[in-house]
Amino acid sequence: MRNGRLPKGAHLRSSWSTRRQKKAERIAAARNFADGQILAQETIVQALETLVLPGDRVAIEGNNQKQADFLSRALAQADSQKLHDLHLLISSVSRPEHLDLFEHGIARKIDFAYAGPQSLRMAQLLEDRRLEIGAIHTYVELYARMFIDLIPNVALVCAAQGDRQGNLFTGPNTEDTPTIVEAAGFSSGIVIAQVNEIVDELPRVDIPGSWVDYVVKADRPFAIEPLFTRDPRHIHEVNILMAMMVIRGIYERHGVLSLNHGVGFDTAAIELLLPTYAGSLGLKGKICRHWALNPHPTLIPAIETGWVESVHCFGSELGMEEYLAARSDLFFTGRDGSLRSNRVLAQLAGQYGIDLFIGSTLQMDGDANSSTVTLGRLAGFGGAPNMGHDPHGRRHASPAWLSLIKGNSDVARGKKLVVQMLETYQKGGVPAFVESLDAVKVGRDAGMPIAPIMIYGDDVTHVVTEEGVAYLYKAIDLGERRSALAAIAGVTPVGLRHDPKRTEKLRRDGLVAFPEDLGIHPVEAKRSLLAAKSIEDLVAWSGGLYKPPARFRSW
Amino acid sequence: MMTPANRLDPKQLLTRKSFIELSARERAKALLDEGTYRELLGPFERLESPWLPMQGVVPQSDDGLIVARGTLSGKDAAILAIEGRFQGGSTGEVSGAKIAAALELAQHDAENGWPVQVLLLLETGGVRLQEANLGLEAIAEINSSMVALREHVPVVGVISGMVGCFGGMAITAALCSYLIMTRQGRLGLNGPEVIEEQSGIEEFDSSDRQLIWAVNGGEQRYAAGFVDDLVEDDVKLIRERVIEAFGRGVPCRHRSEQVEDYLERLATIDVTHQLEIRHFGRLWSKRVLS
Known part of the structure; x- marks a missing residue:
């Protein structure tokens, strides 16, 4: 740029932080549903309809064990006129509402690793062309791709407790939460965590509040299955x-x-x-x-x-x-x-x-x-x-x-x-x-x-x-x-x-x-x-x- | 009362022997004095149910009932052990007749001055449905023999699980002089599945394990005074408690004879409110009765 011109072949890009800008717009649009970082439980469906946009890649924490089921149930209640063509990233498709999202026309595509309890219905939806599979991964692969070509726009995760600053305590079941939050939180995605309770002081911080945009108190504690117990x-x-x-x-x-x-x-x-x-x-x-x-x-x-x-x-x-x-x-x-x-x-x-x-x-x-x-x-x-x-x-x-x-x-x-x-x-x-x-x-x-x-x-x-x-x-x-x-x-x-x-x-x-x-x-x-x-x-x-x-x- | 297994050290945990794990034959052998076990009407007599093959069920050559003789703590003993792994321990024509005949024999011996300790190892869903009336008749015979025999010698019953003791055989259990249970054992007239089928899942959810054991389980039965001893699932402990029970001799009044007391208690219960399981122990406790 010696003489004040761009080198030949270089393009003018008006902004290098469009993702950040878009995130700010979403957060501004959702201000009526939030008190600081706390989302109201009663209006969670409308909040999701505002914070998630059609075509978004949405990582829903559906782990082998714990499930962000309050958020997945709320997402399944969204109006498919407003919210459609979502691309879901779910490591373990365990909840019926994960597939309701496809039946209701809210989601279109899925990348996943495991679908044990829902495997039969999944095959059916695929046959009926209501669901597209990106790929069946192993856990590590799916998470790896969240940092490469499947970066989530929104992450819906769960924790045992949260505070008003967005800090999360997962308890013994930390599982996949830090990874999903990292993938979305550091790529200008929106991170929403459901918690069993909101408290003033956490026993320990598993995920720092600055990685998390919103915390919402769930209607009931997150679902969890004892998958590893054999009598x-x-x-x-x-x-x-x-x-x-x-x-x-x-x-x-x-x-x-x-x-x-x-x-x-x-x-x-x-x-x-x-x-x-x-x-x-x-x-x-x-x-x-x-x-x-x-x-x-x-x-x-x-x-x-x-x-x-x-x-x-x-x-x-x-x-x-x-x-x-x-x-x-x-x-x-x-x-x-x-x-x-x-x-x-x-x-x-x-x-x-x-x-x-x-x-x-x-x-x-x-x-x-x-x-x-x-x-x-x-x-x-x-x-x-x-x-x-x-x-x-x-x-x-x-x-x-x-x-x-x-x-x-x-x-x-x-x-x-x-x-x-x-x-x-x-x-x-x-x-x-x-x-x-x-x-x-x-x-x-x-x-x-x-x-x-x-x-x-x-x-x-x-x-x-x-x-x-x-x-x-x-x-x-x-x-x-x-x-x-x-x-x-x-x-x-x-x-x-x-x-x-x-x-x-x-x-x-x-x-x-x-x-x-x-x-x-x-x-x-x-x-x-x-x-x-x-x-x-x-x-x-x-x-x-x-x-x-x-x-x-x-x- | 129970020894808390939670306080055992690893060595004790590794060396203790589960009673529940054992087959009916192994249980009888484990309880009798070493080397004294002998079986009457054993499998080589081939006393099989004639009714099961007709219904496509493979019979067993002892019909799931072991009659064992030997000594227990040096005294003559007979053990009637039901094999829960064969047809749910159900009582059919042959197995029922084996029990009834053994009880009668013991009564005859007792009347002739030769007391034999009789122990029932109950692991049964009740009457064998495939043999319907014959099974019912067998239970009637068993129960009348029980009443006659227990005048002379104590009859002890053990319900260890995992089948439990249900149906007509639960009446037999109630006629025992002394009843010993583990917390894994269950005792009840109608099994959970039967109640659910008859009265609906709202009345009784047979898949709700906590509910089932809260109603039929050994701890509840002991708290309510329907059994005399609650013991850990441990061969040695169960043997000790059985010997102890026989040592108490014939009770002056059997539980099943305390009809007036039970009626009195029933009359005091306020049936306008739904009874809670947790109050049941207090309502029926042994201390109130005796």
């Missing part, structure tokens, strides 16, 4: 047999120190066998010391017997609050004493920081691809794929990671253990090992660019069934991999392909282990091995600090 009474002997094989054949063999457990009765059985079976093998201190895990009540006995050194949590779990506060050596807690969780950081930890991920699946094909997507349902994946893969960006070594090195190249690298558990037959006599996953058909029918696979076979290092363990990572080629899997797939279509002679060789070569190869007698897999056999037992283990929700109480 030990429903753990059966097959779960226990598989858990014993995991402990002996994987945790002990590879020296797994840090890990994540998916939720389910298989992994609950492992947690409850640590103080008993694993203890009798002398493994205390040698395995399972550091966890990225929601506070599973079934982990209590292992904690109380000194197995666990640290747990970082994605969220909290209903009923566990007092127990967690009383075990602050292990859990991340704030100055107020209560848990601080963080889904994105826990997902990151579960991706890069741990030796092993283990989870259950519903279906697996002959190449060990697996999915929980079944016909007629669009459930998504949540966070399992983040943890259920080998992150190629990992550079730190651990004994377990190194133990998966094959060959002796100068630049060999280790591998994270990705373990899938499944019984060869599901309830109702349906084989779990199939020629082609339902997910393939679902993906095709829904016009998805790729089939909704939860864990890809090439990421899976071990598969455990009631028949045995397949050490897939040891296979030298695809043929050997398939044979190892077939050897433990029972009498399913995949299992019937196995060749007994080849299986014997695979056992000798250590690619397949049956229970007897691991020194386990199936008759020893008894419920008496469980450190807790009921929710009552878990309460007793916690010294009465665990307060299970009513639906889990049998007393």
Whole structure:
């Protein structure tokens, strides 16, 4: 600009802060609904009709656990003449009103990660062309995109308490709130938080007020589900047999120190066998010391017997609050004493920081691809794929990671253990090992660019069934991999392909282990091995600090 | 009263043995003196229900009822243990006849100067619907035998759960000289699902676990004086309490004989107001009755 002219090719832009200006306009338009940063509960629908504009990208806090349900219910009551073509970003589509928004013509498009309870209706709306799917993500991916090409115009979040300056206290269920607020709050988006109560002094500040535009007191406390509670009474002997094989054949063999457990009765059985079976093998201190895990009540006995050194949590779990506060050596807690969780950081930890991920699946094909997507349902994946893969960006070594090195190249690298558990037959006599996953058909029918696979076979290092363990990572080629899997797939279509002679060789070569190869007698897999056999037992283990929700109480 | 399990240390928690977890046969074995267990009319006698196969239900060769003999604390004992995992512990023609016959045998022995301690392990939804009238008849026989037997020896009942004790067998439970429950146990004439079906979900929501246990659960039944002892789910503790109950001998007046007292209490209740569960314990408490 030497001679006062713009360089050739440069454009004149009148303003570089249009987003900020537009935000100021919205806030000015909504002044009648607000007293400072406090929005009135009674006029929340009109306030949303003013603060949200047609075509906006709206992040609604619908987490795996807590839900900004007051705000989502209010948004669903908006006039679709005023508010339409919204693009929703919801990590977990759990509430009926999330989909009412599409039926009422308020929202048009959705990017999400998980739709468990609403998966059936979601598939229906898609078929009726009332809903467009941007993509099905994993949690981390969806949040990543909120900072790249899916930056929200508005974020509707929830917290336990707020003050008049907009500071928020989330309590133990911090979960996704800081991330969503950051994405909107630092890109001139509007951040509205529903709180259970407005107070003068917060126990601690989880989200600073300067990130938040409005606080509104909800008509009732935010909805939350105890998703990670499994009643030990429903753990059966097959779960226990598989858990014993995991402990002996994987945790002990590879020296797994840090890990994540998916939720389910298989992994609950492992947690409850640590103080008993694993203890009798002398493994205390040698395995399972550091966890990225929601506070599973079934982990209590292992904690109380000194197995666990640290747990970082994605969220909290209903009923566990007092127990967690009383075990602050292990859990991340704030100055107020209560848990601080963080889904994105826990997902990151579960991706890069741990030796092993283990989870259950519903279906697996002959190449060990697996999915929980079944016909007629669009459930998504949540966070399992983040943890259920080998992150190629990992550079730190651990004994377990190194133990998966094959060959002796100068630049060999280790591998994270990705373990899938499944019984060869599901309830109702349906084989779990199939020629082609339902997910393939679902993906095709829904016009998805790729089939909704939860864990890809090439990421899976071990598969455990009631028949045995397949050490897939040891296979030298695809043929050997398939044979190892077939050897433990029972009498399913995949299992019937196995060749007994080849299986014997695979056992000798250590690619397949049956229970007897691991020194386990199936008759020893008894419920008496469980450190807790009921929710009552878990309460007793916690010294009465665990307060299970009513639906889990049998007393 | 109960030992609070919340105060046990990890070692105690790992070594204690759940009674609820056990099958009927294992329960009987666990309670009798070691090595004294023997079974009468066991599975090899193949006394099966003839009615179940006709209705497409696979029968069991002991019809879900274990008659065990042995000694308890050195004294002769007979245990009638219902297997809750077979047809919900329901009483059919065969299982009912096994109970009635065992009670009669014990009565005969007692009358001949050979007292046998009789223990019922109740885990039952009541009459087996597939055997309707025959099951009902069996319960009538059982109950008349109970009344005759308990004049001679105490009859003790244990309701540990998780099925609970409902229907006609709840009457049998009420006829026991002494009744012992866990807090997981439930005792009631009509099961929650039956009440809901008959009177609607507004009257009784059978999916509301807290409500169910507040009405039928062991703690409530103990507070209301319908059972004599509330015990933790622990084989050792339950065994101790059973022995203790037998040690008390035949009560001078059985609970089911206190008809006048109960009627009197019923008469004092103000039925113009909806009764609250939390007041129930006070209205019916054992202390008021005795």
